[in-house]
Amino acid sequence: MSTAQNAILAVNAGSSSLKFALYPQNGTEIGAAPLSGNIEGLEAGGSPLVKVSSKDGNSTEKLEAGEGTPHERALSALRSVLERHAQGIRITAVAHRIVHGGSRFAASVVLDDDTVAYLDTLCSLAPLHQPHNLAGVHAFRKHFPDLPQIGCFDTAFHATLPETEYTFALPKALRDEGIRRYGFHGLSYRYVTDRLLEQTPRAKGRMVIAHLGNGASVSAVKEGKSIATTMGFSALDGLMMGTRSGSTDPGVLLHLLRQGWSWEQLERTLYRESGLRGVSGISADMRTLRASEEPDAKLAIGIFTHRLLRECGALTACLRGLDVLAFTGGIGEHDTALRKEACDALSYLGVKIDDAANREATRDAIMPIHAKDSTVEVWVVPTDEGRVAAQDAARLIS
Numbered sequence: 253m254s255t256a257q258n259a260i261l262a263v264n265a266g267s268s269s270l271k272f273a274l275y276p277q278n279g280t281e282i283g284a285a286p287l288s289g290n291i292e293g294l295e296a297g298g299s300p301l302v303k304v305s306s307k308d309g310n311s312t313e314k315l316e317a318g319e320g321t322p323h324e325r326a327l328s329a330l331r332s333v334l335e336r337h338a339q340g341i342r343i344t345a346v347a348h349r350i351v352h353g354g355s356r357f358a359a360s361v362v363l364d365d366d367t368v369a370y371l372d373t374l375c376s377l378a379p380l381h382q383p384h385n386l387a388g389v390h391a392f393r394k395h396f397p398d399l400p401q402i403g404c405f406d407t408a409f410h411a412t413l414p415e416t417e418y419t420f421a422l423p424k425a426l427r428d429e430g431i432r433r434y435g436f437h438g439l440s441y442r443y444v445t446d447r448l449l450e451q452t453p454r455a456k457g458r459m460v461i462a463h464l465g466n467g468a469s470v471s472a473v474k475e476g477k478s479i480a481t482t483m484g485f486s487a488l489d490g491l492m493m494g495t496r497s498g499s500t501d502p503g504v505l506l507h508l509l510r511q512g513w514s515w516e517q518l519e520r521t522l523y524r525e526s527g528l529r530g531v532s533g534i535s536a537d538m539r540t541l542r543a544s545e546e547p548d549a550k551l552a553i554g555i556f557t558h559r560l561l562r563e564c565g566a567l568t569a570c571l572r573g574l575d576v577l578a579f580t581g582g583i584g585e586h587d588t589a590l591r592k593e594a595c596d597a598l599s600y601l602g603v604k605i606d607d608a609a610n611r612e613a614t615r616d617a618i619m620p621i622h623a624k625d626s627t628v629e630v631w632v633v634p635t636d637e638g639r640v641a642a643q644d645a646a647r648l649i650s
């Protein structure tokens with residue numbers, strides 16, 4: 253990078269990690285990030301590591317012990333990374349991924365005391381994310397008081413959901429309190445939608461996009477707009493996830509409450525002790541489960557795949573047909589076996605993949621994997637949520 257290059261710092265502060273990337277900025281234009289990384293192991297009792305990927309290569313080092321909250325210490329570590337790897341760069345704004353924008357934000361905003369206070373009221377709707385996202389915002393506002401801090405919301409992309417999709421069949425009094433479906437992973441869906449629109453004219457039609465990471469959801473995107481999605485009021489709905497249950501009959505929760513379970517117990521079980529981890533009893537990490545011969549590891553993968561297929565069918569029905577199927581997120585981008593099984597099972601929709609292309613598509617590049625005679629295009633798209641956040645920040649400060 254040349255001297256005095258402007259750049260936007262994109263931050264994704266989660267419960268156990270702080271991901272960052274520095275995007276060169278020229279007015280409203282955003283370049284490829286020459287510096288990115290992850291400070292992981294920030295949970296209580298974790299052993300924090302600072303992983304950096306820069307033009308000088310990759311490095312991993314331990315986070316030094318020190319004063320302050322884990323996010324403040326991670327921020328100090330990030331400052332030292334920036335001092336070492338980003339000399340001559342002027343940071344113009346910090347773009348924060350924030351999962352919940354509630355009913356107030358359908359687009360990214362400049363964060364101030366009032367907006368942060370509102371976002372704070374949404375913490376119980378996304379306990380795994382929102383408090384940590386906001387801890388990141390507080391730490392950055394304290395240490396960089398002169399920089400604009402921008403909030404970029406996972407819910408915003410789903411502002412186009414039709415009323416019949418976002419409304420629960422609940423009494424009006426509850427609906428009036430903002431109890432509705434919001435949808436999440438919106439920065440990722442926007443990124444994937446934009447990339448596919450550049451690649452294929454069929455992306456203007458009916459797309460099912462599966463974001464399969466630690467959190468997982470699937471969305472139906474029609475003419476570039478979200479019309480249905482599997483996550484709802486919270487990031488707990490829909491697919492099975494790493495540690496989250498996904499959709500569970502609310503009758504189960506009522507049963508447990510009657511048995512004397514507290515809301516804290518329920519919250520911990522549903523958000524942290526379920527999903528791949530809960531079913532397998534081994535790990536929340538798909539790679540570990542793939543490598544295991546244990547029957548419960550196979551069951552966990554089986555349920556994950558089954559629920560994905562179920563939702564793909566439901567979303568295709570909402571779209572009245574399918575033109576493009578896309579995979580993204582850590583599992584969607586790398587798990588060849590999952591893509592193969594899912595696509596074979598979706599052959600009734602006209603989906604047919606090219607096995608060689610499917611095996612090739614783990615190289616961190618956007619790639620089509622459908623066979624020539626497939627009536628549905630199938631793509632693997634490495635997501636970049638930070639880039640969408642940085643783009644919005646560039647637009648807001650320009």
Ligand SMILES: Nc1ncnc2c1ncn2[C@@H]1O[C@H](COP(=O)(O)OP(=O)(O)O)[C@@H](O)[C@H]1O
Nearest residue numbers: 464465466467536537538539581582583586587
């Ligand atoms: N090669 C791989 N095969 C299967 N799963 C993978 C592979 N690489 C990463 N994953 C899975 O991706 C998931 C993490 O996804 P990611 O999108 O990175 O998470 P996050 O939501 O934290 O950003 C984990 O379950 C991990 O096992």
Ligand SMILES: CC(=O)OP(=O)(O)O
Nearest residue numbers: 436437465466467487
């Ligand atoms: C909204 C959500 O589930 O996010 P993540 O996949 O980062 O956990």
Ligand SMILES: [Mg+2]
Nearest residue numbers: 465466467581
């Ligand atoms: Mg993710």
